Amino acid sequence: MASTNRLGIRRYRTALLIGFLFLLFLFAYLKPWPYMLYGPGSAESVHPRVETGHKLDEKGALLFTTVSTYSNPNIFSIIYARLNPRMEVKSQEEATGGVTNIKAYRNLLSWMRDSSEANALMAAYKVMNKPIDVKQEGVIVYALLPESKARENGLQEGDIITHADGKETKTVKELSGYLSGKKPGDKVTVSGTRGEEKFEATVPLIKMNPGNRTGIGFQNDTVLKVTPSDPVKFDFADTGGPSAGLMMTLEIVAQLTGEDLTRGFRIAGTGTISADGTVGLIGGINYKLMAADRENADYFLVPYNEKNKANWTLAEKTVKDLKLSPKLVKVSTLQEALDFLKGLAPKKT
Structure with missing residues (x-):
């Protein structure tokens, strides 16, 4: 009888242990942690995402x-990313630059994408010597200064002030x-849009230095x-940030001039674009190169700045360390990118 009781207790204890381990696993699986994981994304044709009303048969592809x-x-997921040499883990604060919250960060990224589209249009029309209408529609809160009292009074990064x-x-x-x-010390009520919503915040003013x-x-x-x-219409609603600017601009120019800039090659790239055609540095170029390599890109346009060669240095290191196939091309301006593409001999098939 005693032996039977001991056996029952052991079985009960085993069931309890299994149940506890299951709950522990479930808790670990469901509990979110304040980190951001980074890895290779996509490298896809920009052609179907830009419509200009002009048909263009591209033999190759411009890949954003x-x-x-x-x-x-x-x-x-964190453990997997730590062990994966092609991934990276950052704290949420480091990844977002200390932005108020994730929603504000995403609103800021959405504006960056929209701003990139606007700059792509201005840069493309400038290089083609065509006029374009530009209107100012609001003031974006890009980053709150440490001395500002706006954050604790309801203003967020990504807010667009119109009043x-x-x-x-x-x-x-x-x-x-x-x-x-x-x-300083007076209060002002600012209002406008926060993503798809409207916002209003009453914030105290401060003395700004210098000046x-x-x-x-x-x-x-x-x-x-x-x-x-x-x-011209864009379809980049599922993306964020400004780094597709260069490739958007090249596609606009290609469609509106009727010239296939790909010359039959798969041309990947990245970089912000300014209205004057300057190509700006971006983050995560190593992951973008991995994505381009996976999609068999022939060339990769790399933002290049003589005073800050961070993108170029990391791109060279990534290609060497991972033995990636895309050939790297330095571009500082839209015109440099166009000159390179127009100088390519058509790819032999």
Whole structure:
């Protein structure tokens, strides 16, 4: 009888242990951690994502590249990424640059994408010597300064300010001009859009240095509405950030001029684009190169700055260490990218 009881207790104990381990596993699987995982994203043709009303038969492809990101992963995903030489783990604060929250970070990335599309249009039309209509539509909160009191009073990165105390302030000049008539400690109610929603926040003003100006305390940029003479449409809603700018611009130029810039090659690349055609540095170029290699890209356009060669140095190291196949091409401006592509002899098939 005693032996039977001991056997029953052991079975009960085993069942309890199994149940406890299952719950522990479930907790570990479901619990999110404040980290961001990075890895190779996609390298896909920009052609179907840009419509201009002009048909173009491309023999090759212009590929825009992305970084795969995953926020709030569980512990198993973190361990996998730590062990994977082609992935990286960053704290959420490091990954977002200390932005107020993930939603604000995503709103900021969405604006960066929209701004990139606007700059791509302006750069493309400039290089083709065609006129384009540009209007200022608001002031984006790009980054809040450490001394600002705006964050604790409801303002977030990614907010687009269009009014101050009910007065329309759609340009940086209009907003700063209105605030210049006030003094530090005064409060101003700013309103506008936060992603797809409207927002309003009443924030105290501070003394801005240098210049002893009165302001809210944030880095800003202007939100632009660009209207081209051609019916250009973009389809990048599933992406964020500005790094597809160069490849968007090349595709616009190709379609509107009717010239197949690919010459039959698969040309991948990355880089921000400014309205004047300057190509800017980006992050995650190593992961974008991995994606381009996976999609059999022949060339990869790398943003290059003589004073900051970080993108080029990392690109060279990645290609060497991982034995990737795309040939690297330095580009500092849109014109340099166009000159390279137009100088390619058509690919032999």
